[in-house]
Amino acid sequence: MSPVTTRTTRALPVKTVIAASLVACFALPAHAQQELPADGELQSVVVTGTFAKNRRTIDSESPIDILTSRDLQSTGSGELATVLARLLPSLNFARATGADASDAVRPAQLRGLSPDQTLVLVNGKRRYTSAVVNVNGSLGRGSAPVDLNAIPLAAIDHVEVLRDGAAAQYGSDAIAGVINIILKKGAAGGDVEVGYGQTQERDGKQKSIKGSAGFALGEDGWLRLSAEVADRDPTNRAGADFSNPLEPRYGKINQRYGDAESQPATVFFNSEYHLNDNIDWYAFGNYGKRDTSAVATWRSGLIRDTTITDRIVYVQRTPIYPEGFLPQQNSTLTDQSIVTGLRGEAAGWRWDASLNYGSNKFELDLDNTVNQSLSANSPTHFYAGSLKNEQTVLNLDAAREFAVPVFTGPLTVAVGAEARHEKYTIGAGDAASYTNGGSQGFAGFRPANAGSHSRHNESIYVNLEAEVTRKLSGGLALRHERYSDFGNTTSAKGSARYAFTDALSLRGTASSGFRAPSLAQQYYTITTTNFQLVNGTNTAIETGTFAVSTPQARALGAQDLKAEKARNYSVGLQFQPNRNFTTSIDAYRIDIDNRILFSANLALNTNLRNLLAAQGTPVGAARYFTNAVDTRTEGVDIVSTYRIDLQDKDRLDFTVAYNHNKNSVRSIADNPAILTANNLLLIDRQTVARATVASPKDKFSLVADYGFGNWNAHGVVTRYGSFTVPQNNAALDQNYDPQWVLDLSGSVKLGKNWRLAAGIDNVTNRYPAQVTSAGNLNVGGTQPYSIFAPNGFNGRYYYAKAGYSW
Secondary structure: OOOOOOOOOOOOHHHHHHHHHHHHHHHOOOOOOOOOOOOOOOOOEEOOOOOOOOEEHHHOOOOEEEEEHHHHOOOOOOOHHHHHHHHOOOEEOOOOOOOHHHHOOOOOEEOOOOHHHEEEEEOOEEOOOOOOOOOOOOOOOOOOOOOHHHOOHHHEEEEEEEOOOOHHHHOOOOOOEEEEEEEOOOOOOEEEEEEEEEEOOOOOOEEEEEEEEEEEEOOOEEEEEEEEEEEEOOOOOOOOOOOOOOOOOOOOOOOOOOOOEEEEEEEEEEEEEEOOOOEEEEEEEEEEEEEEEEEOOOEEOEEEOOOOOOOOOEEEOOOOOOOEEOOEEEEEEEEEEEEEEEEEEEOOEEEEEEEEEEEEEEEEEEEOOOEHHHHHHOOOEEEEEEEEEEEEEEEEEEEEEEOOOOOOOOEEEEEEEEEEEEEEEEEOOOHHHHHHHOEOOOOOOOOOOOEEEEEEEEEEEEEEEEEOOOOEEEEEEEEEEEEOOOEEEEEEEEEEEEEOOOOEEEEEEEEEEEEOOOHHHHHOOEEEEEEEEEOOEEEEEEEEEOOOOOHHHHHOOOOOOOOEEEEEEEEEEEEEEEOOEEEEEEEEEEEEEEEEEEOOOEEOOHHHHHHHHOOOOOOOEEEOEEEEEEEEEEEEEEEEEEEEEOHHHOEEEEEEEEEEEEEEEEEEOOOOHHHHHOOOOOOOHHHHHHOOOOOOOEEEEEEEEEEEOOEEEEEEEEEEOOEEEOOOOHHHOEEEOOEEEEEEEEEEEEOOOEEEEEEEEOOOOOOOOOOOOHHHOOOOOOOOOOOOOOOOOOOOEEEEEEEEEO
């Protein structure tokens, strides 16, 4: 078998459902195109961060970005996280590779903070997080955030991004901000689109078909179906392997280093039915699967004979793959949710009662690999086990306007209560996947790792908003929560906006917030093979990841995880002299105490190895989660838009956006005594620096959009700021200079229904600097680019789309 193989696409039952959905889209009668708001109108009314009616972005006390469906379609990517990173300067989405499950579920970060410190909503309802924990050396190490790429672009009407702390309004996780994804709605209209793209290197081919259509439910309701299926080939930028001249494949490209192969298939629905004059029923949800084929580190055909110490002697690693092999990590991610509720009006109160269930399940198979201990009798396929995260939310909101004589506008009073239940489950793999070191590339979950863990929490909250005078508006929010596993917490927020003139205003917020340690962070446990640099050599070490409650973690100084506590402050200036020109400047500071990080890989000495071996876990390294540091994030966001109205309704739009972000550590938790006694650091230099300097310091973008007749031209110039990939040895740090990227696209409408589009992402074919060879950080040149690069390292990408709408 070739060492670099292509995964055979597995049949997905969900594809049958999605295919039927797409056929339904084509089969619909030609209704009139769904009426859309006038240009600029959608970008003024928001629902995120407020309970008031008809709140506009210009009136908001907090900065809010609104991205329309057209904005989301303006790039060549079909992944929501990738698109958001290109449109929002404050959002970063690196492309992990060689990071196990993180290749399949890649995390995104807002304002340089941890990916799980951003709350994600769909139609204003809390979205559940992924089952996958990012435990390897990629961006967001230690986090288990929402899988944004499980939400297809075809289902999205627009996205509202609140760049402010909002725990007092929404609860845990809303430290960096809130991403609220609003689904398409209504019975009228629909669209279908097919797309194709590939890189300059002729790999990474992407084929997709997606569509959305509305159906009337009698005269009083509607159902909206959206579906998307894609087939994305892998990319490979690996270098040739010159590490050992004795190897059978010496000088050949053996590694695969780039985007994983994936086949996502998803269907979303959104619906509403008018029961009577005062009550509406609504429901929305999704079901999807994504097959991903990633790879681990290349296993050479020869390994050193450790029984001979006076000279170097190589022996065959396994007779099954005499030339070596590339382990394949073939995963299936199943994502499903259902939200249903009633909303209406009673006694002047607008109320909303809902039940929300969602789950994310990750299953992993290993192929093209062996269990070293089984020699020639080893299987080459292994089931490594599963991870599953579930969330159930019961929510009741009510809001009403009250006239206050001394105020120029009404006082909006909102109250609510919420009950949430969470469950995290680890499923064991087959015995061969974990026995005596387990399958190479990823050892399976053991029965001792398997089990289910759950918790519940209840919360109550109140929110007040008012226009006090014609110039001054403000808001107050208070939320109290009780968690079954760590106790009570209270969050508060105050905000205000003062309009000096109709064109110029000042706004600001101050809030406290929190993030509860996730169940994944508390209970994720596995023993597997990790690679660490030992004396300049990339060395495989059996590594145990231990839940903080286990005897192994306790023996190494672990303590129960506490909630992260945050304090957010922001002040901003808004300027809008006319309807065609707006500018906002917002400065912020976010202090986080007890921030949870994933510890360093603790290379155990003989004493500590024996200590853990006596507990049934013979490992060479260990790690666990801990409340590690107190951090401070300071920065500024600048967004400016300008429209030039031309003849015959032609127009030219410009957007300039900039984010500058600085993360620093205010204090580091004391090192456990047992580790100090053995010359180990729980939180080492690299762990701290990953949280502070591994994401770009700033990001700038200039967008030009020219609409003339049936044609449209679109261009984006993005400057990704400098960042550092840190090591424990400061001499091995690598600093990356800023990188400029140009994206161009164009489209044309053919008649009333057809639209053709084509574009080039990364027109100038820019790559980040290559990883230095010092300390063998590029693994002998086989892994030449950093996985922290904010724009990835795929190079130029060409794409074309054809769509039909009605």
